Amino acid sequence: MKHLRSIDELGLDGLTGLLQLTDHMAEINQRPVPKVPALRGRTVASLFFEDSTRTRLSFETAAKRLSADTMTFNVSTSSVNKGESLRDTVATITDMGVDAFVVRHKSVGIPWQISQWTTASIINAGDGAHQHPTQALVDCYTIREATHAQSFAGMKIAIVGDIKHSRVARSNIQAFSLLGAKVTLVAPPTLLPPDVSHWPVTVAHKLDEVVSQTDVLYMLRLQSERMAQGHVPTLREYSEQYGLTHKRVLALKSDAIVMHPGPMNRGVEMQIDPSDVKNSLIHRQVANGVSVRMAVLFELLGSGSNLGGQA
Amino acid sequence: MSKSASINSSREAMTAADVSRAIVRIAHEIVERNHGVEGLAIVGLQRGGVWIAEAITEQINKIETSVAVPVGALDVSLHRDDIGLRPVSLGAISNIPFDLSGATVVLVDDVLYTGRTVRAAMEGLNNYGRPRAVQLAVLVDRGHRELPIRPDFVGKNLPTHNKDEVSATAAGVFVAPHSEVGK
Known part of the structure; x- marks a missing residue:
């Protein structure tokens, strides 16, 4: 495997292989000393044109725990402000000797574009509203860890909130479906893409009708600027209809799991403290983020899977 | 290192009974060398060394019943020095649920060959604490060392051609001569 840009590109075998590798990580x-020399001498550059806390930090931690060197590109203090183009920026960093780029950009398709300009591996850490494959891997691993299920066959997963603008939702819909889960999207029509008929999902508009039947309740963040764009009338109304309230927590199945990719909007989609939810996996999602990204970096840079000539 | 060879085309170097006698002897030697089992821990290398480590530990715990000697398993894939040179196949997951600081650790593997696995294992052990001492027990020493590593406890010294394939299981130790390999 050379790049990780989308769940599609990964496929079912790639997905399950990475989940198994994550167990090792x-x-x-x-361990008391959580560091192995596997990627000694390799360099990972993070290229974040959008803000991030957990993705960027977990990639950096993952690289360091595999003994890779890291370079962090900070757009606000870079020559991008002097007008250097993305292509020149990538070429410049490539010239310093980089084995992988971890890329986040507001525009869809940038990771594919960059992979034309460099010989390094590209990991998509979020491109617009398109894909965020490592988040989907983290979420699959976290569900697998909690349920001990190798396959998600028959599992009912509800993804709630702003599907339209969410790359996390798009990657997760693909990954959950590949593993056999039945995915239901719960959102107001304004926060759904115009046509989801070709997606492997069912759609519901009322959270209360779904909440008692779901095995995994996946809450998405509502970005506050969506209100200004007229997608929701008021935050309070959104939160009444689609937020996780005490009443809805009580309606959940006793073994149902609650997840959120972060950062949370307390008082909007999360009306309660997640620590009040018995089966909240939000902290496991963050903890597993490092292990999953170690597996991705090792698969691309160290496993030698490229040596056999396969893509 | 110990890829399973076809038993038909290979030479039997140790029978199943030889293997179990060697394991009993190694267990006694470990107890004798360390003047008991105080502070002793046994760690088998994934995958071939794990069953031998467990068998040795079972024997040791029969010989000395004062303290139960713990046994763990270590996968060295991510500590190897040939990462990037050949595809990595990860063994089973490491499992060392005890602190190795101050312990006398006996590493156990099936076949000692170049010594590179043992080097990787010695590095990996330090992730779990700083052992007081590390010793090495192997069922078969087949020679062809590429590093300055020498076993403390050996089931059998077995001269081989460096292209032979040696397999060591509870059913016995078999050598597939290099001319047979790949047939």
Whole structure:
């Protein structure tokens, strides 16, 4: 595997292979000294044109725990402000000797574009509203860890909120479906893409009708600027209809799981403290983020899977 | 290192009974060398060394019943020095649920060959604490070392051609001569 740009590109075998590799990385992270020399001499550059806390930090931690060197590109203090183009920026960093770029950009398709300009591996850490494959891997791994299920066959997963603008939703719909889960999208029509008929999902508009039947309740962040764009009338109304309230927590199945990719909007989609939810996996999602990204970096840079000539 | 060879085309170097006698002897030697089992921990290398480590530990715990000697398993894939040179196949997951700081650790593997696995294992052990001492037990020493590594406890010294394939299981130790390999 050379790049990780989308879940499609990964496929079912790639997905399950990475989840198994993550088990090894999780064991390393529990050692008193959680560091192995596997990627000694490799360099990973993070190229974030959008803000990030957990994705960027977990990639950097993952690289360091595999003994790779890291370079962090900070757009606000870079020559991009002097008008340097993306292509020249990538070429400049490539010339310094980089084995992988971790890329986040507001425009769809940038990771594919960049992979034309460099010989390094490209990892998509979020491109517009398109894909965020490592988040989907984290979420699949977290569900697998909690349920001990190798396949998600028969599992009912509801993704709630702003589907339209969410790359997390798009990657997760693909990944959950590949593993066999039945995915339901719960959102007002204004926060759904115009046509989801070709997606492997069912659609509901009322959270209360779904909440008692779901095994995994996946809450998405509502970006506050969406209100200004007229997608929701008021935050309060959105939160009444689609937020996780005490009443809805009580309606959940006793073993249902609650997840959120972060950052949370407390008082909007999360009306309650997630620590009040018995089966909240939000902290596991963050903890597993490092292990999953170690697996991705090792698969691309160290496993030698490219040596056999396969893509 | 110990890829399973076809038993038909290979030479039997140790029978199943030889293997179990060697394991009993190694267990006694470990106890004798360390003057008991205080602070002793056994760690098998994934995958071929794990069953031997477990068998040795079972014997040791029969010989000395004062303290139960713990046994763990270590996968060295991510500590190897040939990462990037050949495809990595990860073994089973490491499992060392005890602190190795101050312990005398006996590493156990099936076949000692170049010594590179043992080097990787010695590095990996330090992730779990700083052992007081590390010793090495192997069922078969087949020679062809590429590093300055020498075993402390050996089931059998077995001269081989460096292209032979040696397999060591509870059913016995078999050598597939290099001319047979790949047939």
